[in-house]
Amino acid sequence: MFTAGCPVETKGHSMLVTEQERLRSSLVKMTDRFGRDRSALMPILQELQQTRYHISEYSMQVIADLLDIHPVEVSSVVSFYSFLEDKPQGQFVIRLCRTIACDMNGAGNVARQLENDLGVEFGETTPDGKFTLGWANCLGMCDQGPAMLVNEKIYTQVTPEKVHSILEECRSTFGVHATVDKERC
Amino acid sequence: MIVETTHGSLTFCSIEPGSGLNSALERPSANALGRIEASGLRGRGGAGFPTSLKWDLAIKSPGENKYVICNADEGEPGTFKDRVILSDFADLIFEGMTIGAFVIGAKRGIVYLRGEYAYLRLHLETVLRRRRAQNLLGKKIRGRDGFDFDIEIRMGAGAYVCGEETALIESLEGQRGEPRNRPPFPIDTGYLGNPTIVNNVETFAWVVCILAKGAKWFNSIGTEKSTGLKLFSVSGDCSQPGVYEFPMGITVAELLKEVGGEGAKAVQVGGAAGQCVPAAQFERTIAYEDVPTGGSVIVFGPDRDMLRVVENFLEFFADESCGQCTPCREGTPKLIEGVKMLQQGRCSMHYIHELCSLGETMQLASKCGLGQMAPNAFLSIVEHFQDEILGRVGRDG
Numbered sequence: 001m002f003t004a005g006c007p008v009e010t011k012g013h014s015m016l017v018t019e020q021e022r023l024r025s026s027l028v029k030m031t032d033r034f035g036r037d038r039s040a041l042m043p044i045l046q047e048l049q050q051t052r053y054h055i056s057e058y059s060m061q062v063i064a065d066l067l068d069i070h071p072v073e074v075s076s077v078v079s080f081y082s083f084l085e086d087k088p089q090g091q092f093v094i095r096l097c098r099t100i101a102c103d104m105n106g107a108g109n110v111a112r113q114l115e116n117d118l119g120v121e122f123g124e125t126t127p128d129g130k131f132t133l134g135w136a137n138c139l140g141m142c143d144q145g146p147a148m149l150v151n152e153k154i155y156t157q158v159t160p161e162k163v164h165s166i167l168e169e170c171r172s173t174f175g176v177h178a179t180v181d182k183e184r185c
Numbered sequence: 186m187i188v189e190t191t192h193g194s195l196t197f198c199s200i201e202p203g204s205g206l207n208s209a210l211e212r213p214s215a216n217a218l219g220r221i222e223a224s225g226l227r228g229r230g231g232a233g234f235p236t237s238l239k240w241d242l243a244i245k246s247p248g249e250n251k252y253v254i255c256n257a258d259e260g261e262p263g264t265f266k267d268r269v270i271l272s273d274f275a276d277l278i279f280e281g282m283t284i285g286a287f288v289i290g291a292k293r294g295i296v297y298l299r300g301e302y303a304y305l306r307l308h309l310e311t312v313l314r315r316r317r318a319q320n321l322l323g324k325k326i327r328g329r330d331g332f333d334f335d336i337e338i339r340m341g342a343g344a345y346v347c348g349e350e351t352a353l354i355e356s357l358e359g360q361r362g363e364p365r366n367r368p369p370f371p372i373d374t375g376y377l378g379n380p381t382i383v384n385n386v387e388t389f390a391w392v393v394c395i396l397a398k399g400a401k402w403f404n405s406i407g408t409e410k411s412t413g414l415k416l417f418s419v420s421g422d423c424s425q426p427g428v429y430e431f432p433m434g435i436t437v438a439e440l441l442k443e444v445g446g447e448g449a450k451a452v453q454v455g456g457a458a459g460q461c462v463p464a465a466q467f468e469r470t471i472a473y474e475d476v477p478t479g480g481s482v483i484v485f486g487p488d489r490d491m492l493r494v495v496e497n498f499l500e501f502f503a504d505e506s507c508g509q510c511t512p513c514r515e516g517t518p519k520l521i522e523g524v525k526m527l528q529q530g531r532c533s534m535h536y537i538h539e540l541c542s543l544g545e546t547m548q549l550a551s552k553c554g555l556g557q558m559a560p561n562a563f564l565s566i567v568e569h570f571q572d573e574i575l576g577r578v579g580r581d582g
Contacts (some may be wrong), residue, residue: 037359038358038359038360039357039358039359039377040359041359042339042340042342042356042357042359043339043340045342046300046340046342076361077359077360077361080344080361080362080363080507081300081341081342081343081344081362082342082343082344083300083342083343084342095301098497098500099262099263099457099497099501100262100263100421100453100457100483100494100497100498100501101262101263101420101421101483103493103497104421104422104489136301136343137260137262137343137345137501137504137505138260138261138262138263138264138345138501139301140259140260140264140265140267140268140299140301140302141265141268142262142263142264142265142418142420142421142426142483143190143265143418143419143420143426143427143428144190144426145420149301152303152304153304154304
């Protein structure tokens, strides 16, 4: 799985060499900012997840090299945290709270409508790569449920009929997000 | 963007930022610790460990680089009071941490903010910058030589178990958030092996109030073993959900009256990891010595299906289990299976007893609080709601 100096992604589509170089140099910049101690690992992974929508095997190798740890160490951390993903996520990650108070307030109906409007099921990403639909455990909005996160933005008292407008809001801001992210990489 | 649903006036509103720290700095640090001890303050995250004792142990622990960590990984189902404190009273949190640093002699502080609250980060950074400019953080705080302390914010990444203090430290160190064996405790072997105090968001805020208003004021409220005031996050079947401030020792019935939850058939106190209090026991008190809570109160109305409730809690634990120890990893899915059998009306009393005994094993043998608490909800409904869960004519007839 982790071959030293592996030039291309082993799963999914392969990366262009220029793309790899760009990713590598952005990771080096991150280690300049966060440091090369093991305790810098989470901040690096979190920023990578935010800007690249996932943590690829290639990135795991580069990070491991930079921090002087085994790539499996990086992989085991990525697999542990639900906000870190090794598969590409949509630009907008929707996390609907499924914990008791939101469940009692009708999160189930919101869930169904999200699936209907996005055309995917929970755990899937839309074919255009815009939306990933998933669950969250308690979002701390139990008095205002159902609640959901779209990336870092919180929505409360979501109803099935509000789903459409929230998704439209995301679609209309998509361009802005893409530019910002490109600059950061 | 977020509608705050705070009911009544909170003590935190009346505390001037800076007043607690000034009061602490007037006298030697042992005096501040003494006042916290006299107040009887216990950890507001739910476990209820005496704050002054934790800090005292960290003082006595040898080490140059001590740390103050604020546990802002509020993830217990039904809890949201820390979110309100983080967004409305961030000054009190940072000030409580600074007092903690003064008392134990720490130079660095970390707020471990849950990933779900990332939208609060910008605000917290702004408050930190202002406090640095006001000389409430940084070098020579308030002009005192040798009192240097600063705070950084680090993010969680969606793992409930990281609210457990040793798992939180593992996560800060760039590891999987798996709880450690205790002892050693963080007070001697904490972040990067250094003596570390880990306290809840609300605990730090109360420290400031105690130093500003006096230990006597605080311990004159509440019960003998559970002094002072506490924030409660109330949700579920009641007319006024939201954040409330009540004295410790309030009865469940009194609380229900305040929040418009009369007529409830049960109240879950302490979140998924807490206890389910049935109507017959509403005279019990919410206090460390009776029904403890980190603040979560979920009200269940007369029509609520308790099996659905327990299924939801168990699914939560199954999802959040770190998988490290067997009782928790294997036990929780077994209990879910049992709930599904009950829902279908296909569970014998004999098998219920087997499941209860499995639950008791989990309580005894799991490594951390998550696994020890996971079977609580199941055991309570078997104890209190047998009429409701037995002999159902279920989905498969």
